Structures are given as structure tokens and as C-alpha cells.
Amino acid sequence: MFFDVKIKRLEETLEKDISEVYLFDAVNWTEAEKRTFETMEDLSFKNFKIQSIKKANIIEVFAYDSGEYWFKIGAEMIVIDEDTRKESKVKENYLLMADDIQQALTRIKESVDYSVAPYVVLSVAFANITEVYPYNKDIQIQTVKNYTN
Secondary structure, eight states, rough: EEEEEEEEEETTTTTEEEEEEEEEEEESSSHHHHHHHHHHHHHOOOOOEEEEEEOOOOSEEEEEEEEEEEEEEEHHHHHHHHTTOEEEEEEEEEEEESSSHEEEEEEEHHHHHOOOOOOOEEEEEEEEEEEOOSSSSTTTEEEEOOOOO
């Protein structure tokens, strides 16, 4: 489960407060809060305050070797119930790294092509996320490598 954690911290070089959003893969709100404090300590941010913690509606994160920004991709998949044979639409959100919207569209196609269910991209939006932290900080988010574009 992913959590958006918004913090406000004093940027000493600018002498002003800045707000940042971090995405943590955590079991619950308490763990997300604990990991936020640990991460801010690791980053040597002493003067900060957690403004909010909320569950992020993200199903999967795709990190790439290159990509300046995080984009939130809304997609709709068509699934068929095997028992009733009824078709239904399931909306899911993904987060991925890219340099621009066009590259984000190319990368989401490449990243979800493993799915046997047909899908349609409904939206692509810039995600104001500073950094993404996986559940186990010793394991990096699986990075998609060898992207040639």
C-alpha cells in the first residue's frame, strides 16, 4: 500500500519553508509516519513537520534509469469474470518516471503490456512527488532498464 506524505521543512540556504511530497510503500499509516521520520533523519532534515499522510491510489510504481519527473497514469482494464462470464471495467493508477508526457505514454504501454487484459489510458498527469521509497529500504524499486528512447 502506498502513502503520500506531505512535509514542510525549513530550507536553510533559502531561509524559507518548502513543502514536499514523498511516496512510501508501507503497511499502515503508523509505519509510513515512522519511516518518514527515519528518512528525514537520513537526509539530515532537522526542522520539518508532517503536514499530512494519506493513502495513495497507486497500484504499481515503474522506475526507470532515466526520467526527470513522476507521472500518474490512470488506466482502465476490461476483465471478464470466469464464473459469470460478465465483462467489467477496472480503473487503476500507476506511477512512473519519464521526461515528458509522450515518454510517459510510451513507457506505460511498455510496462503494462504483460497484462492479458485489454486496457485504455484515461489520463496522464504530472505527479508532484519528490521521491518514492519502497517497503524495504534495502531493496530499490525495480528499475526498468535498457529503455532506448
